[in-house]
């Protein structure tokens with residue numbers, strides 16, 4: 001029986017290792033070829049809570065396999081982080097997202113881009129961001145928001161605070177992603193010079209029916225306001241939750257209620273006409 005159990009376990013491990021190797025190979029091929037086709041960036045609206053108008057968009061990467069299948073980031077970001085390919089992937093996403101912002105510059109106030117802890121730790125990260133900004137003359141850097149997660153703080157040998165200070169010196173804004181889900185959110189808030197709090201959807205979904213959630217949200221909104229930060233509530237799917245966020249004076253919202261992530265060509269149909277912007 002022991003032998004059988006060991007056999008089953010090692011088969012599972014072998015499958016997992018195989019999948020990881022396949023994911024890495026796919027990612028390498030995608031980065032080596034036509035990146036924009038194989039690794040498109042999709043856009044999800046972020047809206048003003050009071051009016052529902054689009055104030056920004058989060059850039060979310062996707063992957064098309066050679067067979068034409070669409071993969072979400074959960075299928076390749078972990079492998080990208082393990083292999084270090086996230087550095088090239090992250091640069092690609094930032095460049096593409098900023099290029100789209102330039103194309104929509106009279107219609108879309110800002111673009112928000114995810115940065116993985118591994119990217120942030122790279123010595124070349126700040127110069128890379130500076131180079132992308134320099135490629136887009138006339139762009140107000142505060143219209144670019146970099147989203148980082150609390151795990152960036154953990155086990156990192158670089159001084160994250162210092163790194164974020166140099167990013168902010170470029171004029172871009174910094175958001176704390178998935179806020180509230182980590183183990184040390186208050187430490188994070190205290191130690192990191194961020195501009196935006198992205199309240200994790202676990203606090204947002206079902207908010208209208210849950211007094212504990214609404215108390216937490218009110219407290220985070222108050223805290224953010226006193227620290228001069230703005231708040232985006234993530235994962236808004238339910239009109240009742242939207243109403244509750246309006247009543248709580250939450251500045252902005254993101255979620256399926258306002259729009260799912262869409263390819264650029266579809267997302268831009270949601271934007272106001274340039275004349276009226």
Ligand code: C2E
Nearest residue numbers: 060061072073093114115116235236237254255256257261
């Ligand atoms: P995230 O940064 O928290 O991004 C928000 C995720 O929530 C997106 O999933 C989005 O589609 C989903 N979402 C938005 N509104 C709703 C809603 O109302 N309900 C629900 N249930 N989900 C909603 P997606 O695009 O699959 O991305 C998953 C994660 O992958 C992201 O979580 C982010 O951590 C990571 N990711 C995506 N793109 C990039 C990237 O370019 N670089 C890095 N480093 N990570 C990325």
Ligand code: CA
Nearest residue numbers: 058114147177
């Ligand atoms: Ca994010």
Ligand code: CA
Nearest residue numbers: 177178198234
């Ligand atoms: Ca998030």
